[in-house]
Amino acid sequence: MKKIITGFSFIILIGILAACGSSSTSGSGNSDKDEVTIGYFPNIDHAAGMVAEDKGLYEEALPEGTDVNYQYFPDGSAFMTAIETGEIEGGIVGPGPAMNHFTSGAKINIVAAGATGGTVIMARNGADIESAEDIKGKTFISPRVGCTHDVQFETMMKNEFGITSDRLDGEMKHVTGKPATYSSMFESGKVDVAAVPEPWAAYIEAQGTGEVLFQNDEVAHNVNMPASVFVTSEKLKEKDPGMIQNLVDAHKKATDFVNENPEESKEIAIAQIKEITDQELSQEVVDSSWERMNFTYEVEANEIQMFADSSYELQFLEEKPNLNGLVDTTFIEE
Template identity: 70%
Template sequence: MKKILTLGMVLLVGVVLAACGSSSAENGSNDTVTIGYFPNINHVAGMVAEEKNLYSETLPDGTEVKYQYFPDGSAFMTALETGDIEAGLVGPGPAMNHFTSGAKVSVVAAGSTGGTVIMARPDAGIESPEDLAGKTFISPRVGCTHDVQFEALMKGEYGMTSDRVGGEMKHVTGKPATYSSMFKTGNVDAATVPEPWASFIEEQGTGEVLIDTPDVAYGETLPAAVFVTSNELIENDPELVQSIVDAHKKATEFIQNNPDESKTIAIDKIKEITDQELSREVIDRAWERITFTYEVNGEVLQDFANSSHDLGFLDEKPDLTNLVDKSFIE
């Protein structure tokens, strides 16, 4: 409970500060730039950029840089649309869903790929994916990135769906940090788990890998995190957007060239934000399932969106033609 309350308090402070300040859209200036991200390992570029003060290196002199942390993609996208943040890292699912709902946002880079693992409780009687019929699985949110990856695999390869559409698997939702304890108490049988929580579960011995990252739908090609900003900012101040993306690129290159220091930053930052301390062994194992890159593949995002529609998470088949703007990374 302490961990959840600590994160909640941090998020509440972030919301209060955002509400008390004036955004660049409101005051017509860009004296303050706020970057958002999640406290998880797919968003290490955000942690590195904050720790190394990289945005101050690329933004105009005198620009104040702030950071806001989010519990889920919906909250992040809402903050982006209302101007509480200028840019940041979010899962592809929320970015895609808000775009198809009419949000004027653009994916201008990727943050990472990979990192989704399907795990099973050791005593749940699950030896293969076929054994998931009648079992309860958990994902962070209905229709989130990891949920779609799991359900697309199960429907496409095994002809199995969740009870959301009258299928054989029971679906519940919850925070990934709680999955280990839920396995231990027997509340769930399987989980679609983002890193580093899959590696944490492995370390705790409360769950076993059923389907590893390469075999999950879009496992190694789908961006696990994308870097997004508003179309309004792109239209009004493309130079500022370029400066923001340049800092994100610097952070990504730092991770690629300095993995050990980047791991330490991730461990310290996750502990600072969530009060959850992860071991170096957990981070080392999780790192092997993730590729940190700012290159973004729009075709993979479209394929993923098609899967989300096929699964019934989207009412209409989406057209993501204008979602990705690669001009800032080329």
Template identity: 55%
Template sequence: MKKGLLFFSILLAFAGLLAGCGSSSATNAEGVVEKVTIGYFPNINHVPAMVAKAEGYYQEQLGEDIEIEYKTFPDGAAFMTALKTGEIEAGLVGPGPAMNNYTTGTDVNIIAGGSTGGTVILARDGSGIETAEDLAGKTFVTPRVGCTHDVQFETYMKEELGMTSQRIGGEMIHTTGPPAQYQAMFETEKVDVAVAPEPWASVLQQETGAKVIINSTEVSWGTTLPASVLVASGELIESNPDLIQKIVNAHKDATAFIAENPEEAKTITINDIKEETGQELSKEVIDRSWENIGFTYEVDADAVQAFGDSSYDLKFLKEQPDFSDLIDTQFID
């Protein structure tokens, strides 16, 4: 009797675990969409999602019968896990996580661009680093191993200076951490260099006196590589292209709003980042950050492939990638 009860309890627990790993219940039993969840990161490369959220563009496109939910993520790995498990239907992520997951068989497609630029490399005040040539033996931080910013930085260092990280036998020491924590990491001298997406690069300059050693236009693909891309699963694209078109339309509306109303977009950004991270950024920081970012829904496929090739060269990827089917531009053409 006790064994039977134990088995039944385990069965119930396992069923609960499966339910917890399931989707966000975007559709009901009849297959009708009831809720759409959009993911993004609380940084300036993801402003289109913040604007679409604040201005209600997804609600306008999808209609009042569909509940719209937003989820923020600390890094690309968490975002991609949410996409794979159906926790989100679409959202903005760096091209690095999208490409890395695509090469391992994840059902993901880039359906629009989000932004370009915004990756800045800064040295901690007191680190003794004056130029990128001084980085041998120094510790640098990126949000994640193999993330967009990491690949941009390591590509630049290898191609321009012949310098690599200890991960592949080089001189630079790599660590990772959320960009919102970079200021504390500088102040406690845990790292020497930050590979920082905006607005955290501007925060480091203002709050710690950090020195820019590689700016957003100098770092590899600084003006051409998408800094964020809008992605969805291939399954959702195939099963509900009308839904995907509406999601892309809302994203395009947000991109147009940013171009036409930059000051309002900056206010939205300040408020959203404060809400999601608890950190209130100054207008000065946002203004400085804005200068390093471009917002576009177009995607440079050549830059994406070159980025992937370099990821392979740097041993972030195990096989030479082919991204000819990763980008699906039918919804922006």
């Protein structure tokens, strides 16, 4: 088993993590490919990927003798490029990059979910923010402009409180940065509010630099919309649907393991993140993160379409997207 970290060093890698057609299967699960590469981010909402690697579940599901490699990515765009070029056969990524690449013409499919939830809105200690109204005139941070967490936060603020960002001539200033740096940016007073993917909300709490302003179940598109999804290419689906079925079967088994064995899964996640990134998350941080996530492989196309519509309404997309064909639930139904 070969492991590859694509892109940058740990600080860049871990900071960017979490940013932003139906076909019948062969039924046999056979594949003529003797080497398969799986991609994911070493992040809490990708726990199924870490468990599958640790337990050798892809190796079990694929034909005997198949070599399974793992590749870790600095951001969703790099992951999606690897899917499109065939550098990897499948893996876990945020729904935002999958949606954006699909609307740009990429021939890819979401074949399962990875997790839901996990976005929390944090306020800096000392910023005098106790309600949404207090965010007017303040600076908020998200991993990227138009990323999953940015869309979730701005949708909530616009629809529920009538408050928008300076990008829309509103009263909130928006900046971007790596989630791993949010705690230090709170401490220095550089930002006031953060749309935070886990585990970084729990990390901020543990560091004592900020407090929860809106819990994960209060944030737009954060209950049923996937925080992570399992993606493959349409080209692979046409050429070797049996391989995709094998990969999804392993992913489902890993997800079930996560739900049935949370404490062992947490240990695996802590160990994998440390091995990949050289940073060890505390048990306290992982425990808090885990409570804000729901690990599931079930995915609903309408949830992702609603998220895409929100992106359009916030003017992150120039045209209203049609995501018909992006989600293929064939393989999770087998």
